[in-house]
Amino acid sequence: RRRGGGGDAAGDEEMQALNPAAERIGASSAGGDGEVQMQRLDIESDGGKRRGKPMLPLYQVWPSENMFFCRGWMITGGSEDCWAPNICVWTCILVPSGLFFTCVFPNLWHRGAYALPVAVLAVFLMTSGLLLATCCTDPGIIPRREVILATRCGPSLQAALGYDVLGGAGDGREPQLDPKLKNQGYRWCRTCRIVRPPRASHCSDCDNCCLRYDHHCPFVNNCVGQRNYHFFFGFITSVLILAMLVIPSVLTYFSALNSEVMLNQMSKISGAMWLVFWGLAIGGFLVIVATVLSLVLWGYHVFLITTSKTTKEFRKSIPNITEEPTLCAARGPCLFDPRMEVDPDDMVRPRDQGRKSRNHY
Numbered sequence: 343r344r345r346g347g348g349g350d351a352a353g354d355e356e357m358q359a360l361n362p363a364a365e366r367i368g369a370s371s372a373g374g375d376g377e378v379q380m381q382r383l384d385i386e387s388d389g390g391k392r393r394g395k396p397m398l399p400l401y402q403v404w405p406s407e408n409m410f411f412c413r414g415w416m417i418t419g420g421s422e423d424c425w426a427p428n429i430c431v432w433t434c435i436l437v438p439s440g441l442f443f444t445c446v447f448p449n450l451w452h453r454g455a456y457a458l459p460v461a462v463l464a465v466f467l468m469t470s471g472l473l474l475a476t477c478c479t480d481p482g483i484i485p486r487r488e489v490i491l492a493t494r495c496g497p498s499l500q501a502a503l504g505y506d507v508l509g510g511a512g513d514g515r516e517p518q519l520d521p522k523l524k525n526q527g528y529r530w531c532r533t534c535r536i537v538r539p540p541r542a543s544h545c546s547d548c549d550n551c552c553l554r555y556d557h558h559c560p561f562v563n564n565c566v567g568q569r570n571y572h573f574f575f576g577f578i579t580s581v582l583i584l585a586m587l588v589i590p591s592v593l594t595y596f597s598a599l600n601s602e603v604m605l606n607q608m609s610k611i612s613g614a615m616w617l618v619f620w621g622l623a624i625g626g627f628l629v630i631v632a633t634v635l636s637l638v639l640w641g642y643h644v645f646l647i648t649t650s651k652t653t654k655e656f657r658k659s660i661p662n663i664t665e666e667p668t669l670c671a672a673r674g675p676c677l678f679d680p681r682m683e684v685d686p687d688d689m690v691r692p693r694d695q696g697r698k699s700r701n702h703y
Contacts, residue, residue: 397683404680405488405689406549414680416478419548419564427560428477434632435473435581437625439466442588446595458591465584472577473562481567482553484542485678486534487514492688499677509537527663540664543654553674554666557653566653569673575647578640585633 401410407420439462447459490496490508499507505528509517514535519528527540534544534551543555545565554568566574646653647669650662 395685398686399680400489400493400678400682400684400689401680403684403686403689405486406483408483408548408550410680411478417480417483417564417680418477419558425563428563431473431561434629435466435469435584438588438592438629439584441592446591449595458587462584462587462591465580465587469577469580469584472573472580475573476559476562476566476570476577477564479564479570479573480676481565481571482542482555482569482674483548483565483677484534484536484538484551484553486550487536488689489678490536492684493678493682495678502675502677503539505537505539507536541652541655541662541666554652554668554671555654556668568671569676571669572673575643575669578636578643582633582636582640585629585636589630589633 399414401414401417404410408417409420410417442462447462450456450459484507485493485495485499487508490499496506496508505523509519509530516530516532517537519530519537523537529538529542530536531538531544531551533549536551538544538551539553541554542551544551545555545558547558548565550565552565552567554571556566556571556574558565559574562574562577564570646656647667649656650665650667652668654660655662
């Protein structure tokens with residue numbers, strides 16, 4: 343019996359050397375309690391499954407209403423009602439520009455008049471690029487509590503914004519803000535459960551808090567805020583210049599054509615082509631109206647820039663406490679990394695269980 347006991351002890355030592363976990367699992371079951379040992383094995387196995395759970399990029403489990411494209415490199419608003427206005431904007435840009443590049447551009451180029459075609463091409467590319475940048479750029483989103491905790495970016499946010507975004511509350515309840523912070527414009531967002539800085543506001547369409555929030559623009563299907571206001575103002579400026587170059591050129595080109603030849607050709611047009619012709623005429627009229635409205639919009643934002651106000655501050659008579667400029671202020675960094683891998687369970691709030699994911703492509 344002693345020899346057998348010594349052999350068992352040697353075997354145990356050999357097993358512990360090969361598998362150190364066996365010592366932890368079997369140490370407390372020295373009394374031979376097989377049931378306790380099996381329970382501990384189950385715990386170890388469940389923990390291994392949790393540790394081996396696949397992580398997903400943040401843009402695939404984003405808890406708000408935004409939509410991501412190109413593996414998180416592009417972000418836009420999530421409102422489905424804004425797709426029609428956005429398509430309308432692109433149509434008002436592409437149709438007149440297409441007529442110019444199809445009819446006017448070759449005619450001027452063959453005549454040796456290069457200045458206007460080159461200028462229109464440059465402004466067209468600038469307008470399209472600025473519209474894309476406004477539509478697909480982070481407007482200054484402050485990540486909500488779930489994102490901050492899942493990505494552990496609290497210290498970096500505090501360094502970037504200069505205060506504790508979580509408000510020092512570990513349970514997510516509304517903290518008691520310092521009266522000095524309240525007087526400076528800091529507010530608690532009950533939806534995002536964070537403290538947002540002055541001039542920031544929560545957008546109900548995108549379901550985010552946005553830095554220096556101006557407004558949610560349905561025509562670009564995105565918020566306009568601190569990080570894309572420069573693009574937005576550049577877009578409305580360039581689209582106004584493009585309209586002033588393209589519309590008179592197209593109208594002059596068609597009015598200079600031989601009227602008798604045009605009348606003969608129009609008399610041979612079928613009924614379907616007449617519908618197309620009147621559709622183009624109505625479309626041209628709408629483009630002219632859109633140009634006038636763009637001029638009004640541009641003048642309005644010039645007024646906001648000169649008075650250092652945002653659209654929300656002007657409409658609701660909110661004072662600019664920080665006295666920070668609207669256009670010439672620093673753009674600031676993006677406050678979250680959409681490609682960082684997170685645990686999907688950390689991004690779901692109890693009320694969001696069963697919510698359908700539709701925000702990544």
